[in-house]
Amino acid sequence: MSGARLQVDEQGRLRHFLTVEGLERGLLTEILDAAESFAGVAEQTVKKVPLLRGKTVVNLFFEASTRTRTTFELAAKRLSADVLNINVSASATTKGETLLDTLRNLEAMHVDMFVVRHADSGAAHFIARHVQPHVSVVNAGDGRHAHPTQALLDVFTIRRRKGRFEDLVVAIVGDILHSRVARSQIHALNALGTGEVRVVAPRTLLPAHVEDLGVHVFHRMEDGLRDADVVIMLRLQKERMRGAHLPSEHEYFRLYGLTEERLARARPDAIVMHPGPINRGVELESRVADGPRSVILEQVEHGIAVRMAIISMTMRTARGGEGTPA
Amino acid sequence: MSRRLDIDIDAVLAEMAAALRERLEARGVHAPAMVGIHTGGVWVAERLHRLLGLDEPLGTLDISFYRDDFTRVGMNPQVRPSHIPFNVDDRHIVLVDDVLHTGRTIRAALNEIFDYGRPASVLLAVLVERPGRELPVEAQVAGRHLELAPDEYVELAGPEPLELSVVKKQAA
Numbered sequence: 001m002s003g004a005r006l007q008v009d010e011q012g013r014l015r016h017f018l019t020v021e022g023l024e025r026g027l028l029t030e031i032l033d034a035a036e037s038f039a040g041v042a043e044q045t046v047k048k049v050p051l052l053r054g055k056t057v058v059n060l061f062f063e064a065s066t067r068t069r070t071t072f073e074l075a076a077k078r079l080s081a082d083v084l085n086i087n088v089s090a091s092a093t094t095k096g097e098t099l100l101d102t103l104r105n106l107e108a109m110h111v112d113m114f115v116v117r118h119a120d121s122g123a124a125h126f127i128a129r130h131v132q133p134h135v136s137v138v139n140a141g142d143g144r145h146a147h148p149t150q151a152l153l154d155v156f157t158i159r160r161r162k163g164r165f166e167d168l169v170v171a172i173v174g175d176i177l178h179s180r181v182a183r184s185q186i187h188a189l190n191a192l193g194t195g196e197v198r199v200v201a202p203r204t205l206l207p208a209h210v211e212d213l214g215v216h217v218f219h220r221m222e223d224g225l226r227d228a229d230v231v232i233m234l235r236l237q238k239e240r241m242r243g244a245h246l247p248s249e250h251e252y253f254r255l256y257g258l259t260e261e262r263l264a265r266a267r268p269d270a271i272v273m274h275p276g277p278i279n280r281g282v283e284l285e286s287r288v289a290d291g292p293r294s295v296i297l298e299q300v301e302h303g304i305a306v307r308m309a310i311i312s313m314t315m316r317t318a319r320g321g322e323g324t325p326a
Numbered sequence: 327m328s329r330r331l332d333i334d335i336d337a338v339l340a341e342m343a344a345a346l347r348e349r350l351e352a353r354g355v356h357a358p359a360m361v362g363i364h365t366g367g368v369w370v371a372e373r374l375h376r377l378l379g380l381d382e383p384l385g386t387l388d389i390s391f392y393r394d395d396f397t398r399v400g401m402n403p404q405v406r407p408s409h410i411p412f413n414v415d416d417r418h419i420v421l422v423d424d425v426l427h428t429g430r431t432i433r434a435a436l437n438e439i440f441d442y443g444r445p446a447s448v449l450l451a452v453l454v455e456r457p458g459r460e461l462p463v464e465a466q467v468a469g470r471h472l473e474l475a476p477d478e479y480v481e482l483a484g485p486e487p488l489e490l491s492v493v494k495k496q497a498a
Contacts (some may be wrong), residue, residue: 013400030403033405034403034405036407037390037405037406037408038391039407040407040408040409041391043410044413044441044442045438045441045442045443046440046441046442049391049392049438049441049443050391050392050437051392051396051401052396054397181407275413306437312396312401313400313401313403315400315401317396317397317398317399317400323370
């Protein structure tokens, strides 16, 4: 899926934000730097900047998500955009025509951006290919493919805590196979020059040729966590447990659950991350989730600033207009 | 085309500090807070802050999120975080910039300051003022007044040493 050409214009600026794949370090760093400035808005008494006054952002969610939708909504509102939340139940739409009809109707209302969450891989790309030139699309998660804003807020959290990527060991633990988050994280971490990216999972939860993404593969927690600076626990999708991937939640926790004992193998200053919502006692025990090394709530907080950066950098403007000197 | 201005900036800053002191005294303000506008305004503010011997740390503003031309030029990729390390409510604030030209930057800065709180007063100090105002904004303290043509711009280089030059821009 070539998002790279679709999402960056001739001047190297963001046109849409669909995938981390193919984005260069410079642009990723620009997003993280902008997010750093937007994080300061939360310190203001009026937690709002007038940047996107008069713009309309549509949260087009074909798949349920509370946290992602809420942080996107808050991000757009803190930029002074108007926000429309539309939840389209997947059963009501059959791909193709109906989706395009939905789009055309919304476009007729003069909206400026679609934030799209869909259970099908490639849905955001499809929409980006069909919107009018003045409309931008931000991918808020598509099937197993990508969740680029989550990956960006994760690397933002790492950069804030560690200040660098070069000599870091980052271990991503869990269901890599079904995880759009893991895929986007791996691309982002590698693009930013992370020292070593590891994936830790049973064979049944790893995609074929996962090494080609630029990761070291571990099957045992004890090995994968050794000297890690960052431990990212993935959410175990319970709906995916029905297949032949795993015997039981209890068995999963016994083998891959993060406990204080296991975390002792990582560096003393290691941080623990999770995209949420956490399954306590499945991916990690409460002692770890609520412990001093957990940055899970920081991730949520950073999600707003990072999404403000991505929305404002992706929003279409009448470029080429002569700027007024200060 | 760029021509360096032969101006003793340290002497100008000393004059500005004296004028500010006088202004503040006349208003009965004893503990002003100072805010510099990125980037040149912060350099000027750092020096005035020192010359006035203010104890409280300097605030810095990047007005990129408050500009009035986002829909025309988009996001400024070089934006830096704003940081106001004091409570703005009921404070007397000295706002500092390098050059006062159209007044649009100051309009944006005032809006941003008011999103941090309601100051008792704001006083504007600039190193250079020049013609070309597009908004009713004036400086209470200006280091130098320069008569420039509309296609000429003042640029401040820094942070050490500070140097002023005039650049002639081609019409776009």
